Amino acid sequence: METSSGAGQPVWTRTLVGWHIVFWVLLAMTLVLSFFGDLDRTRQVAFAGAVVVLGAAYQFIGLPAIASRRALPAYVYRLVLIACLMVMVGLYPQAVFLMFIASAQIWLLCESVRESAWLSLLLVIGVGSAQLWSAGWGWDALWEILPWMLVSLVVSLLFGIWIEKVITQSQQRAVLIEQLESARDELAEAHHSAGVMAERERMAREIHDTLAQGMTSIVMLAQAAAVELQRGGTDGASARLAAIEDTARENLAEARALVAAFTPVALSEATLTEVLRRQGERFAAETGINVQVSLDLPDEEVAALPQAQQVVLLRSAQEALANVRKHARATQVRITLGLSDGGVWIEIRDDGSGFTPAAVSSGFGLNAMRGRVEESGGSVQVESSPGHGTRIQVLVPAGEDV
Template sequence: MNELSGTTPAASARRRPVPAAWSAPRAWVLLWRKMVAVESSGSGVDQPVWTRTLVGWHIVFWVLLAMTLALSFSGDLNPTRQAGFVGAAVVLGAAYQFIGMPAIRSRRALPSYAYRLVLIACLVVLVALHPQSVFLMFIASAQIWLLCEDVREGAALSLLLVVGVGAAQLWNVGWGWGAFWDILPWMLVSLVVSLLFGIWIEKVITQSQQRAELIEQLESARDELNEAHHSAGVMAERERMAREIHDTLAQGMTSIVMLAQTAAVELQRGGTDGAAARLAAIEDTARENLAEARALVAAFTPVALSEATLSEVLRRQAERFAAETGVDVQVSLDLPDEEVAALPQAQQVVLLRSAQEALANVRKHARATQVRITLGLSDGGVWIEIRDDGSGFTPAAVSGGFGLTAMRGRVEESGGSVQVESAPGRGTRVQVLIPATAQEDA
């Protein structure tokens, strides 16, 4: 006789409990294959790994629940037990659909606890009525760990699950010590496997959430970097446009104002011929400014360079400057015209704008009588020098206006350098050098 229940050993043998670990290999393989399949087909690379495997978890749960129902109908359960078994399975399915699945996605504490308690209770009933339902422990253990907040919580609920299922099996076979010792090893194995698997799931979820946060931070940093690059590009374009306008339209307008003032003075003195010449110069300057404005809208190549070589444009600028100011301007070329024409367009633009800016400063500040423009080629690259005999200044004491700053910015963008030498009463020398490497690259 059995010590606790009075059942015979033969009856106990016929009703021996189904070890939980017997169904482990098949359940683990099925679970793993579903996880891998969903993971490999997931399209949201910015989602945490565990959220992309939820479809696999859902499929495994419903498949195992359906298998459990099918096995119960093929067994020898009496109508009362069958009805109780089906009722418990329906309650478990409804709890998973309406409480468990939303809780897994939302990670809210109250629904998570409620579902896991219902899960354990339903599983205890199912195993008590039909011991073959024990393989549901593995999906139940996984769901417990999916919904836990820390390892201690998962371990406590896993222990509750194992104890409840073990008690259900003992109730099914009868409360005997023989059945207890048969069940105990498999329950311990199930508990250890559940703990190991649960700790792994917890680490996966934690790492996935950390990766999702890192990806979010990287995307935010990338957006900020793109915005910074866009702002820098806008500022650079504004500075470039400001330099173009300063070197062309602003200087042309300055010439027009000075010519108009000179013409007004000559008209007051009765010098109609001189005034007419000034008016003609005003018209020429205005037409050239209009052409430059159209060129700025269409492109950034100066109109003068599109119609003549750099040496010709420099001579023309010198002649007009001399006519407008009365300053003697000389242009000297230390390299043949064909070599000047062979210079890259970008270098010619930089050299021309530098000469225009230097002449504008002579007009405004130098009170010079002579200006010499020299264009040459050396081992270091191509250079242009503008020298005047004006009043000069102390470069260290002058921060520099927009014109000189714009000149430096334009030249440095081409890889070149600007040197300014001046002293009070000794004139000024401005030299712009563009390296040969920049010439070759251009």
């Protein structure tokens, strides 16, 4: 009945200290009581010798067998246990109460129920035979001892089966606990990995929506400045360089904001409507595209929006304008901010070349926008077709204050 816990030791070893104490106490009591019995000197010496042999066998064979679970020492100890108990009961029948601890040890050291059953039977027959020898081998003694032997065998089997069930249940609980702990560790690791990936994706979106777009503006402004210088237009080049400086400063501020938190610097210094107007003006100045900004929400309602929703709306507008700059070849862009029953929405519409939405579903910009909006509980609608411009509408749930 070898069952292991998480530490690789038998489950019942946690209670072995109690078994050790009971064994030594019962053995000592038996030895002491024998001195007050009617044993002659020879039998007293023989009885004490059997006690010493049993104690030594338990200390040097039984305990190592319990610890190592090796079959041969376990068999040797149990045979010595039965033999010593037979001698002790034959010399001093009152020592029969030691069968209690002997039956327990037999079951604890066995590997199977069958093995435990036949060793228990051997114990009962051996001790019963010792009692018959002590009583003189008479039929009257046999009929007197036989019921006791049968009861002892039944009790030993029931006790042993109960021990086996307890150990089996303990093993199952130990295995279940190990599995639960392992599952908990795996789940914690999965949550950690998912958190890391989500944080990476969020950082990627923030960098894409701020620093990358700012760098794109700087590159385009630098190219335009170079063209102005080649044409000899120093005033135009100066304006471009001033715009480059402003964009670089904003990028630097955004980078610092990314390190400190994820609230855009622009929103910490102005309202969403003001920031959207600035975005439109700067975009028009950089690209020459006519940008119209229509803000149907009063400033107080915009200010009442949760900061996270304002960030989603602003980043969506920035991403849409970045796509217009890169791909649309548009002449007009209209940014509209409004309120509906479903929440707050922002729409960016252009008259550019358009595209087939399904063909660019793997683009990082639109995917990042969609991911950011869906995290806030909102939705993104993209309507476009080649040659007919593009309309992107982002809807986020309105806060309770709005």
